[in-house]
Amino acid sequence: MLHMxxxxxxxxxxxxxxxxxxxxxxxxxxxxxTGDLNHRKLIxxxxxxAADGNLPPSITVVGFARRxxxxxxxxSELETAARKFSRQKINDELWANFAGSIFYxxxxxTNFEGFETLAKRLDELDSQRGTRGxxxxxxxxxxxxxxxxxxxxxxxxxxESKPGSWTRVIVEKPFGTDLPSAIExxxxxxxxxxxxxxxxxxxxxxxxxxxxxxxxxxxNSIFEQVWNARYVHHVQITASEPLGVEGRAGYYDKSxxxxxxxxxxxxxxxxxxxxxxxxxxTADAIRDEKVKVLRSLRKxxxxxxxxxxxxxxxxAGSVNGKEVVGYLDEQxxxxxxxxxxFVALEANVDNWRWAGVPFFVRVxxxxxxxxxxxxxxxxxxxxxxxxxxxxxxxDNVLVIRIQPDEGIxxxxxxxxxxxSLRIEPVKMDFHYGTSFGKATPEAYERLLLDAMAGDATLxxxxxxxxxxxxxxxxxxEAWDSGQGGPVVKYDSGTxxxxxxxxxxxxxxxxxxxL
Numbered sequence: 001m002l003h004m005x006x007x008x009x010x011x012x013x014x015x016x017x018x019x020x021x022x023x024x025x026x027x028x029x030x031x032x033x034t035g036d037l038n039h040r041k042l043i044x045x046x047x048x049x050a051a052d053g054n055l056p057p058s059i060t061v062v063g064f065a066r067r068x069x070x071x072x073x074x075x076s077e078l079e080t081a082a083r084k085f086s087r088q089k090i091n092d093e094l095w096a097n098f099a100g101s102i103f104y105x106x107x108x109x110t111n112f113e114g115f116e117t118l119a120k121r122l123d124e125l126d127s128q129r130g131t132r133g134x135x136x137x138x139x140x141x142x143x144x145x146x147x148x149x150x151x152x153x154x155x156x157x158x159x160e161s162k163p164g165s166w167t168r169v170i171v172e173k174p175f176g177t178d179l180p181s182a183i184e185x186x187x188x189x190x191x192x193x194x195x196x197x198x199x200x201x202x203x204x205x206x207x208x209x210x211x212x213x214x215x216x217x218x219x220n221s222i223f224e225q226v227w228n229a230r231y232v233h234h235v236q237i238t239a240s241e242p243l244g245v246e247g248r249a250g251y252y253d254k255s256x257x258x259x260x261x262x263x264x265x266x267x268x269x270x271x272x273x274x275x276x277x278x279x280x281x282t283a284d285a286i287r288d289e290k291v292k293v294l295r296s297l298r299k300x301x302x303x304x305x306x307x308x309x310x311x312x313x314x315x316a317g318s319v320n321g322k323e324v325v326g327y328l329d330e331q332x333x334x335x336x337x338x339x340x341x342f343v344a345l346e347a348n349v350d351n352w353r354w355a356g357v358p359f360f361v362r363v364x365x366x367x368x369x370x371x372x373x374x375x376x377x378x379x380x381x382x383x384x385x386x387x388x389x390x391x392x393x394x395d396n397v398l399v400i401r402i403q404p405d406e407g408i409x410x411x412x413x414x415x416x417x418x419x420s421l422r423i424e425p426v427k428m429d430f431h432y433g434t435s436f437g438k439a440t441p442e443a444y445e446r447l448l449l450d451a452m453a454g455d456a457t458l459x460x461x462x463x464x465x466x467x468x469x470x471x472x473x474x475x476x477e478a479w480d481s482g483q484g485g486p487v488v489k490y491d492s493g494t495x496x497x498x499x500x501x502x503x504x505x506x507x508x509x510x511x512x513x514l
Contacts, residue, residue: 023452024166025058026134027122031109031149032141033063033074037172039081041203042140043102045444047082050098051091052441054449058130061102064118066109074104087442101129109141109148115156122158133165136451139172146171147188154192168197170451173264174255175200175460178476179469186462199451200460204265204372206443208432209406211458213272213374214286216400216408223398226378228353233395234509235359236375237269240367242319244492245341249332256339258311261363263472265372267294268460269402270359273374274349283456287464294467298348305478306485308347310499311340314366317492324366324492338487341365344500345475360504362511366492371514372402394425397512407431 028046030038049055063074079099083090105121107114126133137153139146150169153159161167171189176182189198204210217224226232239261245252252260271290278285300308315326327333327341342364349359378396397411409429416422450458478484490497495511504511 023054023056023449024134025056025129025131026136026166026452027060027062027125027129027131028136028138028448028452029062029064029105029118029122030138030140031064032139032145033104034065034067034069034077035140037140038063039078040085041442041444042138042448043078044082044086045442045448047086047090047095047098048088048442049445049449051088051094054445056452059101060125060129060131062118062122062125063102063104064107064114065104066107068106069104071102071104075099075102078102109145109152112152112155115152115158119156119158133162135161135165135167136170137168138170141172143174143176143185146185150188150192159192166197166454167193168199168451168454169193170199170201172201174259175264175465176469177255177259179466179473182465182469186465190462195462196456198462199456200462200465201447201451202264202268202458202460203443203447204402205268205458205460206445206447207402207406208441208446209400209402209408210269210272211446212408213400218277227376229355229357231378232357233377233379234357234504234507235273236377236504236512237266237273237359237361237373238375238512238514239266239363239372240495240514241365241370242367242493243370244314244324244327244366245330245333247331249330253333253337253339257341257343257363257365258472258476262343262345262361263468264460266361266363267468267471268464269372269374270347270349270361271464273376274354274359276353281457283459284461286457287461291461291463291467292351293349294464294471296349296351296354297471298350299471299474300345300347300478301474302478303483305475305483308503309343309345309475309479309484310488310497310503311479311484312342312364312488312490312497312500313337313339314341314364314492315489317366317494319366319368319493326489326492327365340487342367342490342496342500344496344503346503347471358507360509360511362496362500364490364496367495368493369514371404373512373514374400374402375512377509391423393423399512405431 030042032038046055046061079095082095103125105118107118122135125131135158139149141149159167169189176185217227271293274293275289276292278289313327317324328335328337344360344362347359347361376398380395381393393413394411399409401407407430409427411425411427413423414426416424447458475484488497488499501511
């Protein structure tokens, strides 16, 4: 177990890391406010920020949805959700104070008059609550609703900021379904908001460990020196979950694991792992380096797709002792569906630092456990010193756990106590919760705070989104044309099909068991 040194509070580096943009008073308008995301994530995140003293006192939240409700009804529903989903226990007095900042606005998204009355109400709230005309619009709706909302924001003038104030928009994923649709969506957003005011949210980037990757790499010389092809044999990025489609078959069957997870979450983790040091810590400097990684990804096309990718569907099996049906037997899934619930692929970053180092990416549903991690597997030592012991010495592995147990571990070899020379792998482990003595904030807490502060570091830029789609589209095109190999099966409760194991074994490696 690693612990903070006793002088950590006075450490200049820590003091420097504490400095950040402070959010100004603003009004957060949530479109689709009666939906699941607002109840499960956004309102609990805002409450926790308020409980930690991180929100400006005059923060105002306006829910925009089509159902008729009073402010009191809306607040009551949100309180029920917050008590269920908040990471901190709800304090009655604090909630009452926070709930007083929440309001409800009823309108259809297609009703332009609803946006005109919203504009008047926001002006009134600015005067009453001192929010200074600062507006943050959150599109917590499906992408099919984006055009009409953005158009009505533009026509009503709500997209324009007043002198001395700002106006921004947060866009939830998916950012399109392929490159053409992503470009079209970006163009629609751009007609209403400048790129600097557009925040495309990927909740994986708000997770504490994902944010810490750059600090781990660039603030620790012991790691930065070996973070390259000279020392790293391969990298594994895994996102596994035991759940199936869980009633989301209508969405998931049109998306699949590649579009749902690889194009955004996992390629974002890959860029953070592979990027070069930025010139500074500004948002665009960091995102410039991430885009360079995406542009350096070797495109997988045509017949190579069958060699470098595996796609599969879960069959019936047992997960955590519970019998579950296969994907094709899930409700609302077409019996002839070719949608993948599992993807494994080998990606290559063709640049100076990573030439020859395969990045193995794996994501799947109905796997034995839920976890997301990045694992750097280092090259082994020369087999000349301990070969007479006839022991297999495991390679060193640095593991960055994104979820659920956020932290970092390092596997190394050590001698087992006793008279004989027995070498066993041991692990040095760092856990965020125990080392810093407090619960890790939820991803949406950090992302909402950054959007209020105008810090776009943890949000995807337009060119990031489009470059990621270029890589994914080439694979999808081969799959759809029949060049990418068949959709194979794997039993629920296993770690995927044999074909995925073969993908890494040809490099003399094995998938890590999480």
